[in-house]
Amino acid sequence: MMELKVDLGERSYPIYLGEGLLQEASAYFDKHGISKRSPILIVTDDSVAGYHLQPVKDGLQAGGYNVHSFVVPSGESSKSLHMLERIVTASLEAGLDRKSAIVALGGGVVGDLAGFAAASFMRGIAFIQMPTTILAHDSSVGGKVAVNHPLAKNIIGAFHQPEMVLYDVSTLSTLPKRDISAGFSEMIKHGLIWDAEFTSWLEENRERLLALDPQALQYGLYQGCRVKSLVVSEDERENGLRAILNLGHTIGHALEAVAGYNELLHGEAISIGMVGSARLAMKLGYSEEIYTVTKRVLQDFGLPVRLPEHYDTAQIMNAMMHDKKFKEGTMTFVIPTEIGRVEIRSDVRREWVEEVVEQLKREA
Amino acid sequence: MMELKVDLGERSYPIYLGEGLLQEASAYFDKHGISKRSPILIVTDDSVAGYHLQPVKDGLQAGGYNVHSFVVPSGESSKSLHMLERIVTASLEAGLDRKSAIVALGGGVVGDLAGFAAASFMRGIAFIQMPTTILAHDSSVGGKVAVNHPLAKNIIGAFHQPEMVLYDVSTLSTLPKRDISAGFSEMIKHGLIWDAEFTSWLEENRERLLALDPQALQYGLYQGCRVKSLVVSEDERENGLRAILNLGHTIGHALEAVAGYNELLHGEAISIGMVGSARLAMKLGYSEEIYTVTKRVLQDFGLPVRLPEHYDTAQIMNAMMHDKKFKEGTMTFVIPTEIGRVEIRSDVRREWVEEVVEQLKREA
Ligand SMILES: NC(=O)c1ccc[n+]([C@@H]2O[C@H](COP(=O)([O-])OP(=O)(O)OC[C@H]3O[C@@H](n4cnc5c(N)ncnc54)[C@H](O)[C@@H]3O)[C@@H](O)[C@H]2O)c1
Ligand SMILES: NC(=O)c1ccc[n+]([C@@H]2O[C@H](COP(=O)([O-])OP(=O)(O)OC[C@H]3O[C@@H](n4cnc5c(N)ncnc54)[C@H](O)[C@@H]3O)[C@@H](O)[C@H]2O)c1
Ligand SMILES: [Zn+2]
Ligand SMILES: [Zn+2]
Numbered sequence: 001m002m003e004l005k006v007d008l009g010e011r012s013y014p015i016y017l018g019e020g021l022l023q024e025a026s027a028y029f030d031k032h033g034i035s036k037r038s039p040i041l042i043v044t045d046d047s048v049a050g051y052h053l054q055p056v057k058d059g060l061q062a063g064g065y066n067v068h069s070f071v072v073p074s075g076e077s078s079k080s081l082h083m084l085e086r087i088v089t090a091s092l093e094a095g096l097d098r099k100s101a102i103v104a105l106g107g108g109v110v111g112d113l114a115g116f117a118a119a120s121f122m123r124g125i126a127f128i129q130m131p132t133t134i135l136a137h138d139s140s141v142g143g144k145v146a147v148n149h150p151l152a153k154n155i156i157g158a159f160h161q162p163e164m165v166l167y168d169v170s171t172l173s174t175l176p177k178r179d180i181s182a183g184f185s186e187m188i189k190h191g192l193i194w195d196a197e198f199t200s201w202l203e204e205n206r207e208r209l210l211a212l213d214p215q216a217l218q219y220g221l222y223q224g225c226r227v228k229s230l231v232v233s234e235d236e237r238e239n240g241l242r243a244i245l246n247l248g249h250t251i252g253h254a255l256e257a258v259a260g261y262n263e264l265l266h267g268e269a270i271s272i273g274m275v276g277s278a279r280l281a282m283k284l285g286y287s288e289e290i291y292t293v294t295k296r297v298l299q300d301f302g303l304p305v306r307l308p309e310h311y312d313t314a315q316i317m318n319a320m321m322h323d324k325k326f327k328e329g330t331m332t333f334v335i336p337t338e339i340g341r342v343e344i345r346s347d348v349r350r351e352w353v354e355e356v357v358e359q360l361k362r363e364a
Numbered sequence: 365m366m367e368l369k370v371d372l373g374e375r376s377y378p379i380y381l382g383e384g385l386l387q388e389a390s391a392y393f394d395k396h397g398i399s400k401r402s403p404i405l406i407v408t409d410d411s412v413a414g415y416h417l418q419p420v421k422d423g424l425q426a427g428g429y430n431v432h433s434f435v436v437p438s439g440e441s442s443k444s445l446h447m448l449e450r451i452v453t454a455s456l457e458a459g460l461d462r463k464s465a466i467v468a469l470g471g472g473v474v475g476d477l478a479g480f481a482a483a484s485f486m487r488g489i490a491f492i493q494m495p496t497t498i499l500a501h502d503s504s505v506g507g508k509v510a511v512n513h514p515l516a517k518n519i520i521g522a523f524h525q526p527e528m529v530l531y532d533v534s535t536l537s538t539l540p541k542r543d544i545s546a547g548f549s550e551m552i553k554h555g556l557i558w559d560a561e562f563t564s565w566l567e568e569n570r571e572r573l574l575a576l577d578p579q580a581l582q583y584g585l586y587q588g589c590r591v592k593s594l595v596v597s598e599d600e601r602e603n604g605l606r607a608i609l610n611l612g613h614t615i616g617h618a619l620e621a622v623a624g625y626n627e628l629l630h631g632e633a634i635s636i637g638m639v640g641s642a643r644l645a646m647k648l649g650y651s652e653e654i655y656t657v658t659k660r661v662l663q664d665f666g667l668p669v670r671l672p673e674h675y676d677t678a679q680i681m682n683a684m685m686h687d688k689k690f691k692e693g694t695m696t697f698v699i700p701t702e703i704g705r706v707e708i709r710s711d712v713r714r715e716w717v718e719e720v721v722e723q724l725k726r727e728a
Binding site for chain 2: 081082084085088089092093095119120121122123124144146149150151152155156157158159238321
């Protein structure tokens with residue numbers, strides 16, 4: 001078992017990484033003083049529930065916890081105000097009170113949704129993350145929680161730090177292949193923005209990682225969480241540094257919005273977005289090598305780097321104007337300046353972005 | 365013009381109280397560095413809009429602000445997730461960004477709703493309160509914002525402090541008579557929990573206050589805000605002291621829930637609730653005088669003290685079990701122990717509460 005502390009003053013919390021942690025959840029709950037007198041609500045989705053809900057419930061009940069669960073349909077469309085309302089209904093029916101905890105058992109969708117429910121139910125109750133996807137190594141650090149609006153992703157949310165993250169790598173073995181690749185997308189991002197050595201390690205270990213070798217996975221997730229947590233500790237409320245985590249996300253979010261949140265997984269969208277950022281870097285005079293390496297690593301992990309032809313460039317540009325990364329109308333992008341380093345540039349010209357979107361449709 | 369600082373460390377903010385402040389809003393916005401490049405959204409309701417929206421818009425526009433507005437139907441039922449979603453739609457359409465502000469122009473309903481929108485839009489943007497009811501002296505201090513769920517009031521929300529409160533007492537002249545009385549209910553509460561002298565002042569000045577004499581009003585609102593702000597400064601996140609502000613609210617919220625948020629105004633419901641608390645105080649051995657004074661002051665201000673017969677006691681008891689003031693199932697009440705002093709008591713027996721609800725139906 002590995003442990004990593006996310007350093008946020010009085011809101012600090014640990015990430016426990018290891019095999020078989022979910023069965024032992026009750027010991028971790030005890031350690032963190034979660035109330036046994038107040039009901040707990042586990043939020044999960046219908047794919048995850050089939051594999052992992054019962055063992056978690058059984059373990060917690062055996063440990064004396066009063067456990068309820070609420071299952072949402074799997075997929076991004078569950079990140080909605082409508083589903084938030086239903087979780088609140090379930091919470092009230094289960095009798096949750098101010099000392100209760102809401103537990104997210106699942107990927108980033110369940111984490112963001114249940115996290116916003118925990119942030120806003122009674123104006124904030126305890127929240128515990130049990131990530132079951134690779135991508136969730138990202139969403140489980142930093143306290144950003146949110147639901148979507150039909151016009152924009154993650155636009156209604158809060159900052160709400162969990163009490164702890166229980167990351168059981170054994171759950172990852174049931175992940176669909178496409179979600180495995182998509183999950184590595186954010187891990188690669190963490191290398192690209194902060195740590196060239198980790199980027200090389202990822203390239204060298206891609207076979208073990210894609211085969212879900214537990215040792216390799218645990219190390220990769222640890223490093224990914226570590227980078228994210230260093231950045232977040234510096235800038236909890238996204239006033240500055242934290243923006244570097246948005247590498248590939250401005251284009252990526254626009255693609256997701258245009259695709260109606262269905263065609264592209266989040267990790268796939270930002271994979272294409274990161275290639276776009278590398279292309280923008282070239283327009284700003286940075287070396288072609290950044291572009292070559294970015295694209296190669298992503299392709300190695302089975303991620304898409306080309307934007308399907310049918311995406312409408314005008315629509316994508318329009319979606320970007322709604323994106324929260326544009327302060328007062330300026331076009332701001334995270335630009336890689338070498339492998340392991342990025343800069344926030346506010347001088348990115350709209351035409352360049354348009355050109356890059358077109359070029360992305362022709363990536364080989 | 366009077367000014368009161370709500371002391372909350374780096375989240376401190378001023379309340380400006382006076383006549384004609386809304387016309388001068390732009391000067392106050394300038395003083396607080398509200399961005400002129402980012403659009404501002406005023407949220408108001410259809411009653412308030414008719415009287416006060418245009419002057420505020422005109423003033424801000426003349427001052428160089430880019431102002432948009434969104435009008436919700438007047439009444440408690442606008443405090444919903446559905447209306448939150450519509451405000452977010454309006455915010456996106458108006459192009460609000462992270463430097464934008466959302467302004468609440470109205471009573472507590474608009475304040476709570478627009479405040480929660482400001483708390484959650486992009487995970488939190490600036491919020492400005494322009495209260496137009498007497499009751500809103502209460503809701504404009506303390507940063508509690510929320511919407512309702514069909515099963516419980518104020519159950520989905522956040523703590524989000526405003527940048528400032530611009531309290532223009534001239535707007536109060538258009539208030540319906542019933543809302544004037546209901547507004548004094550929370551002001552009386554602030555006397556009862558903290559300040560016996562203020563309670564006497566309220567009794568002595570009730571005619572000037574009910575006639576909306578600007579000097580008396582300004583003083584009363586100032587004192588009401590002051591008591592609330594002293595309590596909130598001690599305990600921003602409601603871990604202890606702040607609970608005393610709930611005098612009358614446990615019963616009051618249950619009545620509102622049972623009445624379907626329509627029959628009783630908030631101030632009326634807690635008026636009956638405060639009489640109930642005084643009756644519980646007697647059961648705990650405190651003097652009858654507390655009950656006599658509480659009831660007399662409330663009646664003086666034209667507030668109801670009797671619960672209409674048709675309210676079902678079992679339903680009211682049930683609604684109380686959903687209320688967030690019950691920690692882990694214990695029945696906790698704010699109990700007046702003398703005029704100007706209250707205590708939190710966790711030893712209130714369920715039967716007493718039931719008896720008191722029945723007695724409330726027979727108050728003279
Ligand atoms: N809060 C943040 O900081 C942050 C950061 C990155 C991404 N996100 C969000 O995360 C979401 C994407 O996360 P995700 O990729 O984990 O999506 P997800 O939660 O939808 O999970 C992906 C798919 O895998 C299934 N699944 C999950 N765990 C499984 C398991 N162990 N076995 C079998 N199936 C399993 C899910 O049902 C789903 O179909 C997006 O909504 C994104 O906005 C948030
Ligand atoms: N956040 C808090 O700390 C807090 C504290 C107390 C109450 N509240 C909330 O406040 C709400 C009650 O507040 P309220 O009584 O101000 O209700 P309200 O906002 O509904 O206003 C009362 C009525 O008066 C009308 N109105 C408002 N200003 C007017 C004006 N100047 N001229 C003419 N008509 C006007 C409104 O349209 C409405 O019909 C409840 O939802 C309650 O939960 C919140
Ligand atoms: Zn992401
Ligand atoms: Zn109140």
